Amino acid sequence: MHILIIEDDPAIATNLYDFLEACGHSVDAAADGITGLHLAITQHFDGILLDRGLPGMDGITLCRKLRQEAHLDTPVLMLTARDTLEDKLKGFEHGADDYLVKPFALREVEARLVAMHKRHSGKVTSRILETGNLSFDPKTMSVNFAGAGVKLPPKCIRLLALMMGEPGRVFSRKELESGVWGDAQETSDTLRSHMHELRRALIRAGGYDPIETVHGLGYRLVTRAPA
Numbered sequence: 001m002h003i004l005i006i007e008d009d010p011a012i013a014t015n016l017y018d019f020l021e022a023c024g025h026s027v028d029a030a031a032d033g034i035t036g037l038h039l040a041i042t043q044h045f046d047g048i049l050l051d052r053g054l055p056g057m058d059g060i061t062l063c064r065k066l067r068q069e070a071h072l073d074t075p076v077l078m079l080t081a082r083d084t085l086e087d088k089l090k091g092f093e094h095g096a097d098d099y100l101v102k103p104f105a106l107r108e109v110e111a112r113l114v115a116m117h118k119r120h121s122g123k124v125t126s127r128i129l130e131t132g133n134l135s136f137d138p139k140t141m142s143v144n145f146a147g148a149g150v151k152l153p154p155k156c157i158r159l160l161a162l163m164m165g166e167p168g169r170v171f172s173r174k175e176l177e178s179g180v181w182g183d184a185q186e187t188s189d190t191l192r193s194h195m196h197e198l199r200r201a202l203i204r205a206g207g208y209d210p211i212e213t214v215h216g217l218g219y220r221l222v223t224r225a226p227a
């Protein structure tokens with residue numbers, strides 16, 4: 001399995017890293033929430049170990065963004081120092097799949113990751129996102145517009161998926177930038193050029209542009225085809 005560890009305590013992160021690697025997994029690690037979210041949405045992982053208290057962005061917020069903004073259902077095992085029912089419920093409510101309280105046994109972490117992965121891969125639900133003439137399949141990362149497949153680079157797909165999450169709503173440039181690039185210092189030209197590429201590909205596939213520029217505010221996805 002390809003596993004992402006998002007944990008700011010270096011001793012815990014190292015223990016997890018070494019143990020999981022010794023079990024034969026390929027492991028990546030991030031020590032803060034922003035880097036963690038960025039990795040989680042730009043690479044494919046079979047499971048994420050997510051510490052709840054993190055610098056930059058806490059684990060609950062990260063999990064919510066992963067589910068609601070990036071539309072990813074990567075299994076998340078939340079690690080926390082707190083052991084109250086309220087805390088557990090809050091984790092689940094924001095999209096965590098499982099929960100472990102520190103201190104934990106490394107073997108249990110691995111067993112739970114494997115179990116989560118099995119449950120997840122056994123699910124047949126494709127959770128395809130559909131908006132007007134657009135559809136997006138997060139499992140295959142494929143986009144279809146007005147019956148035609150659209151070839152897009154991953155960042156353009158993320159942009160589109162973000163907007164498809166809430167069709168009709170105006171997304172600010174800042175919001176789209178942080179949703180796609182995390183809080184990495186991207187210039188507005190990066191967003192502009194990806195938006196341009198996305199719109200050109202959509203026009204080529206479906207014959208019209210479903211994205212509207214709202215001057216001074218940002219962009220919005222229009223669900224209805226032009227008459």
Ligand code: CA
Pocket residue numbers: 007008009051052053054
């Ligand atoms: Ca922590």
